[in-house]
Amino acid sequence: MDACWAWFALAVVGLIALFLIEEVYRRAEMKWFATKEPWALKLIDREMMEEFRRKERCEWCKRPVARCEPHHVLGRGIGGGRRIDHPFNLVALCLECHRSHHDGNPPLKCDLLAIVAAREGVLQDEIEEEINRIRRL
Numbered sequence: 001m002d003a004c005w006a007w008f009a010l011a012v013v014g015l016i017a018l019f020l021i022e023e024v025y026r027r028a029e030m031k032w033f034a035t036k037e038p039w040a041l042k043l044i045d046r047e048m049m050e051e052f053r054r055k056e057r058c059e060w061c062k063r064p065v066a067r068c069e070p071h072h073v074l075g076r077g078i079g080g081g082r083r084i085d086h087p088f089n090l091v092a093l094c095l096e097c098h099r100s101h102h103d104g105n106p107p108l109k110c111d112l113l114a115i116v117a118a119r120e121g122v123l124q125d126e127i128e129e130e131i132n133r134i135r136r137l
Ligand SMILES: [Zn+2]
Pocket: 058, 059, 060, 061, 062, 063, 093, 094, 095, 096, 097, 098
């Protein structure tokens, strides 16, 4: 009987160890993906980009423009590696506002997040959560 319990305990400990090893391995692998293969984490939607280019007004200054420039609110990453084309992550800006933003002037990132939140009817936190969720897929 004692030997029976010993085997049972060993099996349980073994299973737990296996689970932990697998978990560590999975996390290590995910980290590897995030650092070595950032292009695996992007979402490209050319139609969506075109839709934002076709918007008739800059979403920040409201001036009418022939063609807007879609800007990724939550960074495209190096070389667009972590680019996520999703309405939560895009704003249509005119050339001037787009340049101004990338030069560190208004519209700032928080202004752009506010535009998206108002347009999509969500909270700013929900935008970041959703984009991060997509990145983890
Ligand atoms: Zn503008």
